[in-house]
Amino acid sequence: MNLHALRLFTKVAELNSVSKAAQALMISQPAVTIQMRNLEKELGLTLLESKGRGITLTPNGEYLFKQARRLFDLEMDIENKLGQLKNTGNEELQIASTHVPSHFLLPKWLAKYKQAYPTTHIHIKTANSQQVIEELLHYKVDMAFIVKEDGHHPDINYQFLMNLDYWFIVPYGHPLADQKVTLAELMLQPFVSREDGSSTKEYLNALCKVHKIPPPRVGLQLDGINESIHAIAAGYGTMLAPSIAASNFIQRQEVARVFIKDIDIQRPIYLCTRKNEQNTSSTFNTFINIINDSIS
Known part of the structure; x- marks a missing residue:
C-alpha cells in the first residue's frame, strides 16, 4: 500500500474535503485527487463519495480511516519513544486510567515502582472509560486501567485484576x-x-x-x-x-x-493493553510485574 497516498487520504477524511486537505498539506488539489483515485484503484475499493461541495466516506473508507489513524499514531509513538531514549536513556511510561484505579490503586503501585526505579518518568491521564480506551487504541498511552463489565473492544486485551x-x-x-x-x-x-x-x-x-x-x-x-x-x-x-x-x-x-x-x-477492574502487540519494554514489564505481585 502506498503510505504517502494513505497519509493524504487520512487528511482528506479528517477534513471531509479534498480542497481543504490540499490546502492544509500545501499541495495542489489535482495532485490529491490523483492520489485518491490511485489508492482506490490499488485497493479495489471505493473510499470516497461526493456530498454537496465536500466528500463523505464509504463504509470501506470509514474502516480504512480508522486503521490509518492508528497506524500514524503508532508512527508518532515510535518517534516519541526514540526521542525519550535519545534525551534521557529511558522510556517514559504513559498510563490512562478511569477515576477509581487512578485515585485509589495506582498511587501505591507507582510508589513501589518509583522506589526501585526513581529515574523513570511516568505520566498518568485520568478520564472516563470511553476516553481511556481511545487513548490506548491510538497509541497515546502504553496501558490503561478501567472498571467495566462488558462492551469490551475487540482490539484490546483485558487482564482481570480484582x-x-x-x-x-x-x-x-x-x-x-x-x-x-x-x-x-x-x-x-x-x-x-x-x-x-x-x-x-x-x-x-x-x-x-x-x-x-x-x-x-x-x-x-x-x-x-x-x-x-x-x-x-x-x-x-x-x-x-x-x-x-x-x-x-x-x-x-x-x-x-x-x-x-x-x-x-x-465491579471488575481490568488492566488493558493492545492486542497482538508484544511489548518488550523493561519499564512496561517491570510495572506489570509489580501490579501482579501486589494483588496476588
Whole structure:
C-alpha cells in the first residue's frame, strides 16, 4: 500500500474535503485527487463519495480511516519513544486510567515502582472509560486501567485484576441512611450522576433496565468520584460509589449506606493493553510485574 497516498487520504477524511486537505498539506488539489483515485484503484475499493461541495466516506473508507489513524499514531509513538531514549536513556511510561484505579490503586503501585526505579518518568491521564480506551487504541498511552463489565473492544486485551464492592450512599442523617429498600424506591431519590462515557453511569442505567424500572433522576452531574461523594456529604442526593472511595466518608459519619434488597454490587477492574502487540519494554514489564505481585 502506498503510505504517502494513505497519509493524504487520512487528511482528506479528517477534513471531509479534498480542497481543504490540499490546502492544509500545501499541495495542489489535482495532485490529491490523483492520489485518491490511485489508492482506490490499488485497493479495489471505493473510499470516497461526493456530498454537496465536500466528500463523505464509504463504509470501506470509514474502516480504512480508522486503521490509518492508528497506524500514524503508532508512527508518532515510535518517534516519541526514540526521542525519550535519545534525551534521557529511558522510556517514559504513559498510563490512562478511569477515576477509581487512578485515585485509589495506582498511587501505591507507582510508589513501589518509583522506589526501585526513581529515574523513570511516568505520566498518568485520568478520564472516563470511553476516553481511556481511545487513548490506548491510538497509541497515546502504553496501558490503561478501567472498571467495566462488558462492551469490551475487540482490539484490546483485558487482564482481570480484582473486584471492587460498590455501595449506594446518601447524606448522613438521610431518611434512607442504613435502611434496606428496593431499587425502585431508591431510584425515586435525586441522583448525583457521572458524565456521559462513565462506566458507572452506564452500569446504573443497565441495572435499572434489567429490573424494569425507570433510570435514576439526575439532579446533579459531576465528572469525578471525589467531587460526587463530596456533594453527597454536603447534603444532596444519592449515588453509586466504590467502597474504596466511600468508606472513609462513612467512618467520619459524612455519608451513609443504603442497602438494596437482593442486590450486592461488585465491579471488575481490568488492566488493558493492545492486542497482538508484544511489548518488550523493561519499564512496561517491570510495572506489570509489580501490579501482579501486589494483588496476588
